[in-house]
Structures are given as structure tokens and as C-alpha cells.
Amino acid sequence: MSLYDLKGKRVWVAGHRGMVGSAIVRRLEQEDCEILTVGRDRVDLRDQAATASWIAREKPQAVFLAAAKVGGILANDSRPAEFLYDNLMMEANVIDAAYRANVEKLLFLGSSCIYPKHAEQPMSEEALLTGPLEPTNQWYAIAKIAGIKMCQAYRKQYGCNFISAMPTNLYGPGDNFDLDTSHVLPALMRKAHEAKMRGDKEMVIWGTGSPLREFLHADDCADALVFLMKTYSNAEHVNVGSGTDISILELAKLVCRVVGFEGDIKHDLSKPDGTPRKLMSGAKLKSLAWEPRSGLEEGVTETYKWFISGSNKV
Ligand code: GFB
Numbered sequence: 001m002s003l004y005d006l007k008g009k010r011v012w013v014a015g016h017r018g019m020v021g022s023a024i025v026r027r028l029e030q031e032d033c034e035i036l037t038v039g040r041d042r043v044d045l046r047d048q049a050a051t052a053s054w055i056a057r058e059k060p061q062a063v064f065l066a067a068a069k070v071g072g073i074l075a076n077d078s079r080p081a082e083f084l085y086d087n088l089m090m091e092a093n094v095i096d097a098a099y100r101a102n103v104e105k106l107l108f109l110g111s112s113c114i115y116p117k118h119a120e121q122p123m124s125e126e127a128l129l130t131g132p133l134e135p136t137n138q139w140y141a142i143a144k145i146a147g148i149k150m151c152q153a154y155r156k157q158y159g160c161n162f163i164s165a166m167p168t169n170l171y172g173p174g175d176n177f178d179l180d181t182s183h184v185l186p187a188l189m190r191k192a193h194e195a196k197m198r199g200d201k202e203m204v205i206w207g208t209g210s211p212l213r214e215f216l217h218a219d220d221c222a223d224a225l226v227f228l229m230k231t232y233s234n235a236e237h238v239n240v241g242s243g244t245d246i247s248i249l250e251l252a253k254l255v256c257r258v259v260g261f262e263g264d265i266k267h268d269l270s271k272p273d274g275t276p277r278k279l280m281s282g283a284k285l286k287s288l289a290w291e292p293r294s295g296l297e298e299g300v301t302e303t304y305k306w307f308i309s310g311s312n313k314v
Helices: 019-028 048-058 073-078 080-100 135-158 184-198 218-231 248-259 283-287 296-308
Strands: 010-014 034-036 062-065 105-109 162-167 169-171 202-206 212-217 238-240 245-247 264-268
Touching: 010 019, 010 048, 019 169, 019 218, 048 080, 062 080, 062 218, 073 080, 073 135, 080 105, 080 135, 080 162, 105 135, 105 218, 135 162, 162 218, 169 184, 169 218, 169 296, 184 202, 184 248, 184 296, 202 248, 212 218, 212 248, 212 296, 218 238, 238 283, 245 248, 248 264, 248 296
Parallel strands: 010 034, 010 062, 062 105, 105 162, 162 238, 169 212, 202 264
Antiparallel strands: 212 245
8 A cells, every 4th residue: 555644745726625635635734734725815726827937836745636526416417517617627737837847746537427427336447438428417427537537647748646535425514505406405405404494484406306325424535545644645536425325305304304394305307417316436445445434314414503603604
């Protein structure tokens, strides 16, 4: 096991204000390292020169590339140019500048949507590029696949110690709760909460509710990413998931139970279901001796406490 010691290192978390980036910062505070961050107001990672000069000046030794343009199924489907361009530019600029600044180790974050729409479940890392993608998020998926390939190419040609991790659907503190652009779990939590506050008799979920989704708490994901940064060095990407999935309708019922909303659940069938299932195989990560800590109900309960604590900015 090739250990990379974070002790005393300058570690840059690109995308530190996002849900995953902020979870990585929280997790790194348990390490004896110097955490570097920079806001997009100071350095736009889509700007190659600005990105390269910041990295050359700050000289990070390790990089968590968690900066990305992300969103739920509707945002992905309705803003393909932004999801493709922004993600391609950010990853290309950071990965290339990291190589030129002799960064010792970089971890690139992708997503479980990189796998084919009808991949055999659970999806192992080998399923990549073996079939057509889910149309609603093919743009984001292609950008993330390109990021995996860039890390592999820089490892092959320049010997860079760059690795890739593919988290499943994440949730937790700092998530996006905007009802048009968010992912399903925060959207259901906000809808159930607001329906309860208004005394509504029902709440509406998108699609049939039959698709299955795997969820992992952002803090569990961050722990896995720091674990991989320290212990993994290989060209192939690594799935980071919880190993269990749930139907969207059952998730809605779980969220309503946690929120305390007792109304009916209705379906807006004008909205897309997306991929029917995308459960990832966690065998590779398990073989490296990492397991997620929190279960879904516990994680949703903790996230709802955060949501109603007023820390949420929506
Ligand atoms: O989380 P989500 O937006 O994205 O949708 P994906 C998951 C499922 O939840 C879909 C249903 O079947 C939605 O129709 N759903 C039900 C809802 N109610 C809602 C709602 O109010 N809001 C939302 N957003 N969904 C994403 C990709 O796919 O997975 C991203 O688009 C990324 O790029 C992410 O890869 C991990 O899970 O379908």
C-alpha cells in the first residue's frame, strides 16, 4: 500500500465552499497539514492563466479537485453547455497546472453518472465506457470521464501521481436546496419541510418515484477521499458509495418521516426519471479497507437538523 503522508503538507481543496469541498476541509482539520483554499471570486478555475499563476505561486503539494459545476437532473438536462464547458475547463486547467507545479498528489472527483444508463448493477469500475450514457446528464458525465482520462494520461506520460474517485449521490450540510437545480434528497427535504410549515395536504415529487438511487453522506465521502489520497495510487478510478440503494418514493417517505410531514405524496410525471438505477460496487474500496460510517436515516436526520438550524442559505 503506497502511503502518502499528509503531515506538514500544503493541501489545496479546490471547491472548498461546496458541500463536498467543505466536508473535505472539515476532515482535513483532523490532519496535521496546511489547508489552502481560494474563492472563485479570486480565481476563476475556468481561466487557464489565472489558475496556473495561483498554483505556481501557492505551490500546493496535494490537491483535492472538488470544484465543479454540479446539479440535479433538471439542471443537467437544461444547461448542457455550462455543464460541459465549465467542468472541462476547470479540470483541464487544474490538472495541467498541477503537473507543471510539480504537485505530488492530486485526487480528481467525478460522479456515478459516468457509467452507462443500463450498466449491470452494481456497477464496477470496469463498466466505464461499455455502453450509452443517460441522456439527461451525458454532458456532465463526458466531462467527468475526460477528467479521469486526463489523470490517467498525465500519469502515463509524465508519471504524475494523480488519482480519480467516483462518489455516488451525495447529501449533507452545505448542500444546494434550490428546487430547480438541486439533487433529489435536498429537494425532497425542503419540499416536505415547507409543506409541513404551510399545513399542506400533499407534496409533489418528480417522475414515477421508481428509479433507485444510492446515497452517501458528504462527511463519509470526505473520509473516503482522504483515505484514498493517503493510500491509493493507481490509474483506475475508485467508486465511493454506501453499497445500498432506495427507490425515490421510499426516499420521499423516509424524508417525510424525518421532517414530520404526514401529507400525501403526488407525482409530477412531466419531469424525467433519469437512469433507472446506478448502484455502484464498492468492492474495490472495501478491498482497501474503507467502509462508510453513517446510515441513510441517521444521515438525513442530521442533515435536517442542519437545514432547520438556519445555516442553510436558500
Ligand atoms: O438527484 P437527481 O436530480 O439526479 O434525481 P440523478 C434523482 C431522481 O429523483 C430522478 C427524482 O428520478 C428524479 O426524477 N426526483 C423526484 C427529483 N423529485 C425530485 C426533485 O424534487 N428534485 C430532483 N432533483 N429530483 C444526478 C446527475 O442524476 O446524479 C448529476 O444529474 C450527478 O450529474 C448526480 O451525477 C450524482 O441522480 O438522476
